[in-house]
Amino acid sequence: MDQTASILPLLLAAAWLLPLASFILIVLAGPKMGRHGYLAAYVATGAILTSFLLSLAGLGMWLVNHGIPVAAHHAERAEHHAAAASPTSADFPQAGISKARLASLRTLRARSDDEPGDHAEASHAGENAEANQDAAEHHTEKVEYAGSWYPLYRSKTLLIDIGYYIDVLTVCMFCMVTLISTCIHFYSIGYMGDELVDDYVDHECRLPDGSHLHRAGRFARFFQYLSLFCFSMLGLVIAGNVAMVFVFWELVGICSYLLIGFYRERHSASTAANKAFIVNRVGDFGMIIGLMALWGSLGTFAFADVGGRPGIFSQIAEAPGGIPTGMVKAAAYDEIQAGVAPTGGQIQSWRDRHLGYGLLVVAGLGIFCGCVGKSAQFPLHVWLPDAMEGPTPVSALIHAATMVAAGVYLVGRFYPVFTPEVLLVIAYIGAITLFMAATIAVAATDIKRVLAYSTVSQLGYMMLAMGVGGWLAGLFHLFTHAFFKSLLFLCSGSVIHACHTNEMPLMGGLRKKMPWTAGTMLVGCLAITGAGIPFVVGFSGYYSKDSIIAQTLSFSRVNPAHTHLYWIAAIGAALTSFYMFRLWFMTFAGQPRDAHVYEHAHESPKIMYVPLVILAFFALGVGWRIPGTNWSLNNFLEAGRPAVGIVQGVLWSSLSVPREHLSHTDLGIHTNATLVAFGSALSGFILAALFYGTQKLNADEVRQQFPRMRAFLLNRWYIDHLYDLVFVRPVIFFAQRVANFDRRRIDWLIDGSARWVRGISRLDDLLDRYVVDGLVNIVASWTYGFGLALRRVQTGRLRQYVMFIVVGTVALFVLASFLWNYAAAGG
């Protein structure tokens, strides 16, 4: 145990810092690394591969020490689960450096059993104590290591440090991020190979004279950015406090900016990069508010207890009723200022009045706001499809392992902070995103755009799952989605690499030319649709999507008013299936539609399709359980489930979040959900096959019948237009007015004053020239005249001079004798 506490953080820290080292090395040595900098690829790939191996070692260490506890819903059935693998306390010799905290957080989610009616009463604080007693009997223990590496700032009220917080989720994220990044790095060596030249011709960038842009290849720089991206994402995952999370959050943002705008000479790419960055700022603004709400009331940024300071999670977990004391006090600020002492009883009475609850809601909404931006949820999803302008490996990285995963990860990380009201908001945002993006994907023809909207839609699934109480379902889907979406993107990249076009209507029949790509992409499609034999076995998506739909069903049973969340999830599954197979059929099946494109198509080099095969393997099997054991990703993640604070709404008291294990144990829910998910996916597949596979139905006819619908979807629900109308146009309008004002009024003012100054200086010039210079000149001319006059005296005749001297001396004497006489007379 001691070893785990000290070695595990070091392992992960090494895995985290290696990409940074690679980044710095490439920055310094970049273009000099071999011909055109091709060695940079090996440096970056080596770094991330080593990171992956280190993460894997960390995972192994974790499994050896803690194993995978029996899944929670089994555990809770067996009361007094001993949690043999989870120790309760230990002394650490290196407490100063890496103090690990083994929390035994009481889970409050088992507050009352299945009847929803009980929830309303249980939420009243008076009964909370009893409820907690019940909960304590079911307690599961969550293992976590937290500590501080380097304090940046320390005062009585604030500690900002570079710290770590490692639990199951961290370890899993490390393995997933590094594995996918490694595959993408290898793939990029092939994909970006055409940058290995001195004179790269950008065919998509036309200069004003109509020729293509020529520029130096930027191979090394691409890998430099990739390394920085991985470093940022890993830093975000390992971060031990919110301040650090925020720093790496922004680093991820800047990396995506750099990579989306990699072909920066293309106008579309540079605007897409700007869009991604600016839209994310909107979300980050909310996040900062959330952070302020948390820090202002709880006085800490840290997740877990470090150095005797209670962290955010333990403050929330240990508060009866889920509202931390700090927030209660912050909400009762006026009363405390008025002289009411915040004693235990007083705090309890405040808590009974739900003081501080609003603060918790604000904190939750703020944090979620940041996640909305990063994970491209409904109002701020617009940047993600535009982010397709980056090179395809970047799209894969952004869409699978890093950028958008960050938002979902953060929601998972901050799960205890979210109150039921916030969760409901999350669920609705997720549901809207899910449905909207899926419908847009149905109409899109750009292969990468279909995938982009598919990502947005799947992210909506994750948020929906989290929002309805499915912490595990959401994160599980994050992991499975990471694998199959990176696979799909790399496949599409392979297709684009071969066809030099993104337009699916120009493709078709490519499976003969690109068997590896077609096969692996089919695996990806099956995984994302959640194909499988019900109740027996399936692709990874089958497990994660099932659990999401089951959780929405479970939620809608407890909250009948929100049944449509369940229907949206089910319809979304059908849409997903439809657009994914539409993509596959249009690209790989049927007859070639464009002979030119087909002739040029070829299978990608080995370095590109081997990563595809690896990812396909994971897309297939990451959801599986190792037979004969309980070792599965699902069960492993379950061990990292945070303690859930509040399950019963306060603002909307009828709102209640069901326990997630109910959706597994209640066979009615589980069976229903599986069948619904399977049925809708199958119907989507059949429709796609009819339209694009066998061509029994004609898609063109449908298009002609619903022209408005088609325009609506092709224009992406007019949301970009709306933003253009509501935000961009007014800003430009206003900016033009301001510019006019600047030009007309302010410039006029400045020009006027400049003219004044010029007039004054002209006067000054005259004064200087005629008065001052005149005086000087007069003196000079006098002197000159005097000199001229004296010139005559200087004859050069020595004897004359002597005469002058004599006469002068005599004159002086005469004068002196006169004066002497007068002076003597006077004296």
Add this chain to the structure above:
Amino acid sequence: MSLFSQPVGVSHYLVVGAVMFVCGVVAMATKRNALGVLMGIELVLNGANLNFIAFGSQILHREPARTIGLDGQLIALFVIVLAAAEAAIALAITLNFYNNQGTVDVDRADDLSG
């Protein structure tokens, strides 16, 4: 009360000095030969020397002397040294002048006239 009826005193020296001085000045003012001018300068200087020595006489210092009483003689020595140096320089100038112009007529030395 004529000078001639008195024993030799300071006044007599002063008279001789004044005569020498005036002779020197007249020589400087009238001679066109540079060497003559130099001689006039020597006369002027030595006339002045005589005055110094005359005024340095013990007769004029009735009160107990606060110095050793050789002020005039000392300055005369300085003037002699000065005259020697001046003569050396003046002769050098004259020699050069002669080399350039082939004459020592000071009226011909008007190249620097304004």
